[in-house]
Amino acid sequence: MLNDFQGDMLWSEIEEVVGQKNVSTLAADRLVYSTDWSWIPQMWLDRGIQPPAADFVVHPGSAQEISAILKIANSYRIPVVPWGGGSGTQGGAIPTYGGILLDLKRLNDIIEINEDSLYVTAQAGVNGSQLEWALNEKNLTLPHYPASANCATLGGYLAPRGSGTISTKYGKAEDLVMSMEVVLPDSTIIRTPPVPSHAAGPDFMRLFLGSEGTLGVITEVTMQIERLPEVRLLRAMLFKDITTGLEAGRRMMVQRLNPLVIRMYDPSSTGSLVKEVLGYELQGAYMIIGFDGWEEIALAQEKRALAICKELGAQDLGREAGERWWNHRYDFYYPPWGLHLPYLYGTVETISVFDKIEQLYHAKKEALEKTFEDWDLSYIGHFSHWFPWGASLYDRFIVKDPPQDPHEALKLHNRIWAVAVRTSLKNGGMLNEHHGIGLKLSRFMRAQYGPAWQLLETIKHAIDPHGIMNPGKVGFGRGPGD
Amino acid sequence: MTKRGASVDRSFRGEIARYIKDPISTTEHCRYSLMCRHVCPVGNITHSETLTPHGWALVVASVKRGLLAWDEESVDILYKCADCGLCQSHCGTNQPLPTAIAAARAEVVEQGLAPPQVLAIDKALQKWANPYAKRAPRKVKVKGVIGLYVGDAAQYLHPSTLEAALKLLEAMGVNPVLVGVGCSNGFLASSLGLAATATQLATAILGEVVKADCGKLLVMSPGDLYAFRTLYIERLNLTWPLEVEVVEATSFLYNAFKNGKLSLNRQNATPSYAYHDPCHSPRVRREYEAPRQLLSTVLGTAPLDLFWREQRAHPCGAVGGLEFTQPELATQLAEARFADTHRAGASLLITEDPLCLNQLKKHASFGIAVKGLYETLAEGINE
Ligand SMILES: Cc1cc2nc3c(=O)[nH]c(=O)nc-3n(C[C@H](O)[C@H](O)[C@H](O)COP(=O)(O)OP(=O)(O)OC[C@H]3O[C@@H](n4cnc5c(N)ncnc54)[C@H](O)[C@@H]3O)c2cc1C
Ligand code: SF4
Ligand code: SF4
Numbered sequence: 001m002l003n004d005f006q007g008d009m010l011w012s013e014i015e016e017v018v019g020q021k022n023v024s025t026l027a028a029d030r031l032v033y034s035t036d037w038s039w040i041p042q043m044w045l046d047r048g049i050q051p052p053a054a055d056f057v058v059h060p061g062s063a064q065e066i067s068a069i070l071k072i073a074n075s076y077r078i079p080v081v082p083w084g085g086g087s088g089t090q091g092g093a094i095p096t097y098g099g100i101l102l103d104l105k106r107l108n109d110i111i112e113i114n115e116d117s118l119y120v121t122a123q124a125g126v127n128g129s130q131l132e133w134a135l136n137e138k139n140l141t142l143p144h145y146p147a148s149a150n151c152a153t154l155g156g157y158l159a160p161r162g163s164g165t166i167s168t169k170y171g172k173a174e175d176l177v178m179s180m181e182v183v184l185p186d187s188t189i190i191r192t193p194p195v196p197s198h199a200a201g202p203d204f205m206r207l208f209l210g211s212e213g214t215l216g217v218i219t220e221v222t223m224q225i226e227r228l229p230e231v232r233l234l235r236a237m238l239f240k241d242i243t244t245g246l247e248a249g250r251r252m253m254v255q256r257l258n259p260l261v262i263r264m265y266d267p268s269s270t271g272s273l274v275k276e277v278l279g280y281e282l283q284g285a286y287m288i289i290g291f292d293g294w295e296e297i298a299l300a301q302e303k304r305a306l307a308i309c310k311e312l313g314a315q316d317l318g319r320e321a322g323e324r325w326w327n328h329r330y331d332f333y334y335p336p337w338g339l340h341l342p343y344l345y346g347t348v349e350t351i352s353v354f355d356k357i358e359q360l361y362h363a364k365k366e367a368l369e370k371t372f373e374d375w376d377l378s379y380i381g382h383f384s385h386w387f388p389w390g391a392s393l394y395d396r397f398i399v400k401d402p403p404q405d406p407h408e409a410l411k412l413h414n415r416i417w418a419v420a421v422r423t424s425l426k427n428g429g430m431l432n433e434h435h436g437i438g439l440k441l442s443r444f445m446r447a448q449y450g451p452a453w454q455l456l457e458t459i460k461h462a463i464d465p466h467g468i469m470n471p472g473k474v475g476f477g478r479g480p481g482d
Numbered sequence: 483m484t485k486r487g488a489s490v491d492r493s494f495r496g497e498i499a500r501y502i503k504d505p506i507s508t509t510e511h512c513r514y515s516l517m518c519r520h521v522c523p524v525g526n527i528t529h530s531e532t533l534t535p536h537g538w539a540l541v542v543a544s545v546k547r548g549l550l551a552w553d554e555e556s557v558d559i560l561y562k563c564a565d566c567g568l569c570q571s572h573c574g575t576n577q578p579l580p581t582a583i584a585a586a587r588a589e590v591v592e593q594g595l596a597p598p599q600v601l602a603i604d605k606a607l608q609k610w611a612n613p614y615a616k617r618a619p620r621k622v623k624v625k626g627v628i629g630l631y632v633g634d635a636a637q638y639l640h641p642s643t644l645e646a647a648l649k650l651l652e653a654m655g656v657n658p659v660l661v662g663v664g665c666s667n668g669f670l671a672s673s674l675g676l677a678a679t680a681t682q683l684a685t686a687i688l689g690e691v692v693k694a695d696c697g698k699l700l701v702m703s704p705g706d707l708y709a710f711r712t713l714y715i716e717r718l719n720l721t722w723p724l725e726v727e728v729v730e731a732t733s734f735l736y737n738a739f740k741n742g743k744l745s746l747n748r749q750n751a752t753p754s755y756a757y758h759d760p761c762h763s764p765r766v767r768r769e770y771e772a773p774r775q776l777l778s779t780v781l782g783t784a785p786l787d788l789f790w791r792e793q794r795a796h797p798c799g800a801v802g803g804l805e806f807t808q809p810e811l812a813t814q815l816a817e818a819r820f821a822d823t824h825r826a827g828a829s830l831l832i833t834e835d836p837l838c839l840n841q842l843k844k845h846a847s848f849g850i851a852v853k854g855l856y857e858t859l860a861e862g863i864n865e
Contacts, residue, residue, distance in 0.1 A: 046547075048547040059529055330574065
């Protein structure tokens with residue numbers, strides 16, 4: 001905690017770097033930046049409690065300015081928390097221990113769109129949808145389509161290792177990165193090699209993917225892009241249960257049909273979310289399949305996929321039902337359709353191999369619904385990001401009537417998460433597939449990694465000896481001096 | 483399968499009654515929704531999380547919870563929203579956030595905490611029905627089939643817009659009744675939280691419209707269209723006479739042109755130009771093609787595309803009273819329009835709204851000239 005004198009001195013130093021209008025201590029700014037899209041700070045604010053806030057909200061305009069700010073933070077030993085769009089669900093961008101909050105949205109230049117080698121170089125604070133519009137003007141696309149594109153930044157896509165709607169064909173955000181510029185905690189500005197595939201020693205670029213601001217600040221990124229496809233063919237299928245649906249998805253993946261998307265809603269979400277948002281009243285597991293690219297190839301891939309679905313007894317709901325989902329796929333996140341307060345809720349998503357994923361789903365459903373029966377917890381899920389070896393389970397819990405006392409509500413929230421996470425780990429799942437660790441899952445990193453965790457801690461300490469970068473996140477310490 | 487797809491109510495019309503009764507309740511939805519921030523012009527220019535739709539909603543919701551208080555700082559933040567409507571028009575569930583912000587401002591006004599500029603405008607509006615000139619509005623005296631709403635900006639700030647629009651209409655044999663000459667339609671007052679004044683001005687306009695007895699009222703900007711079609715009912719609970727159709731003059735002219743009732747000459751040697759969709763364009767279902775096609779005819783080439791155009795068109799700063807309450811922000815918004823025009827490679831920026839023209843001419847940069855759309859078209863009339 002800074003005393004007034006230190007605070008004033010620090011203010012002056014920051015102001016000299018970024019200019020007066022780019023540093024704020026306004027009460028409203030400190031409040032707004034005290035919550036990202038995670039439930040805990042939102043619930044606190046909802047109940048009239050101010051979560052921990054930053055001492056300074058700073059808007060740097062370049063990597064050099066960030067470097068200078070990190071130098072100052074090291075000398076004062078105060079935390080620095082990078083903030084992209086604040087759309088993270090894990091509390092990664094919240095300033096748990098105060099200090100400097102670095103809002104990166106001024107770094108929003110699109111530096112180069114290369115139409116020969118198909119890449120885009122942009123600053124890390126560029127907004128996802130704005131970047132996409134700029135690419136679309138040239139008939140190009142960045143094939144990372146998260147539901148948060150309207151609010152997230154390019155740096156925020158990578159720092160928590162996000163996945164988008166079409167990751168099944170084009171990969172996760174991290175699979176599209178070619179190179180990055182990063183400001184290290186000691187203020188050095190580094191660049192990774194210009195291409196992602198080489199054999200010039202270990203690939204240190206990947207260290208920053210998933211580091212969530214704990215190992216440095218990503219300031220510029222080069223991403224692979226694609227030409228907009230000639231066609232996008234969407235279709236909806238109805239399976240009688242998730243067993244047959246999962247098997248259909250598995251066959252499509254292992255037979256390398258290269259689907260753009262496979263998304264299967266479990267019967268609970270088919271009966272609730274799909275009904276509410278899309279207006280279809282269905283019983284069973286609603287599945288979207290999609291193929292894109294050259295029409296004749298996409299049609300051939302789709303034909304094969306339809307044959308697989310038919311073999312497994314699925315009902316073909318046709319294109320309209322698939323296209324409707326595609327056109328409204330982000331509507332699931334607009335209020336009042338998205339999960340919202342005063343409910344207690346969480347997305348406890350995970351990923352595993354095909355031979356474990358169904359068991360994982362049943363185990364989590366049972367563990368959560370049984371353990372929290374008294375709270376009338378409900379559990380829903382869908383399977384959305386597919387690989388040739390497995391799929392992700394995007395599952396959620398909802399408690400509609402949580403405790404009124406915010407401290408009790410928080411404890412219940414944490415207990416539910418603990419059960420969900422332990423059940424995932426016990427059944428061959430991971431802490432998650434694409435939302436990152438943040439504050440919420442920080443305490444489970446040792447359980448996830450076992451003895452290997454020590455390696456990550458050693459790296460963290462070597463790169464950030466004073467522990468200034470985003471303390472308390474991704475399992476690392478509480479902050480300077482910890 | 484039971485398909486209810488087509489009947490899903492995405493606008494939550496059922497909730498509109500609630501919003502009218504308690505508009506601020508929308509902020510409860512918006513405070514944690516980040517889904518429209520990519521289009522918010524103020525957030526885009528300031529890069530501040532607080533100055534985004536969810537930021538304003540969270541501030542309002544936090545005042546309700548006693549976490550923040552309305553004071554000089556927070557009221558200043560509240561008055562930074564441009565009331566441009568982009569958030570609502572990009573909202574999957576049509577949440578009327580700009581109306582909620584206007585309602586929060588009305589509370590601030592009621593508590594005597596409004597910025598002094600707002601009170602000064604209120605006085606001017608009450609006395610002169612406009613904030614630009616110390617002159618009373620002219621009352622409508624005649625009746626006619628077609629009316630033209632003049633308002634205050636075309637009367638006092640950019641009269642050549644009105645002259646040119648009248649010349650174009652005359653060329654097709656239309657002599658409209660002039661309605662609301664020198665009288666604000668109440669939009670500015672509503673944006674600033676001056677609910678009573680807004681109602682007073684809107685009621686006066688409605689009286690004029692009834693007196694003019696026209697079946698069609700032409701408006702020279704999307705802002706006017708929005709005020710009459712939506713704002714009156716959504717914010718002021720006033721009903722627009724259903725028998726009076728409100729039409730943008732650009733659409734009216736374009737139809738006439740397509741039907742051969744208006745002929746336009748092509749001009750020589752036109753510099754590369756871009757078209758600014760006037761403030762509020764995204765919030766009305768406007769015919770984006772109409773002004774573009776008319777300009778293409780007269781100037782011989784299509785306008786160059788701005789990045790912020792059509793459904794995502796950003797305002798030029800002459801919006802939400804920012805020129806009065808937040809002049810620096812209003813200037814930044816205007817400058818951003820010129821930066822966009824410059825990136826597009828144009829040396830001329832054309833638009834029709836007199837308020838936009840006044841604002842853009844004041845802040846022209848990069849050597850870009852500004853010209854009125856009606857003025858440009860009027861030069862191409864076949865005499
Ligand atoms: C409506 C909605 C839908 C979502 N859907 C998806 C989805 O489909 N797929 C998905 O993957 N996620 C999704 N998310 C989660 C979230 O949006 C993503 O994780 C997103 O990529 C975060 O980006 P951001 O810029 O908002 O980052 P923030 O929330 O600001 O930050 C996230 C973390 O990254 C760090 N960070 C941010 N920028 C940098 C940087 N430049 N350098 C270093 N560290 C940085 C922060 O410190 C923090 O730890 C969704 C969120 C919302 C609100
Ligand atoms: S207007 Fe809609 S998209 Fe914008 S913040 Fe509100 S709910 Fe979200
Ligand atoms: S009305 Fe305009 S400025 Fe205000 S929140 Fe909505 S988009 Fe932003």
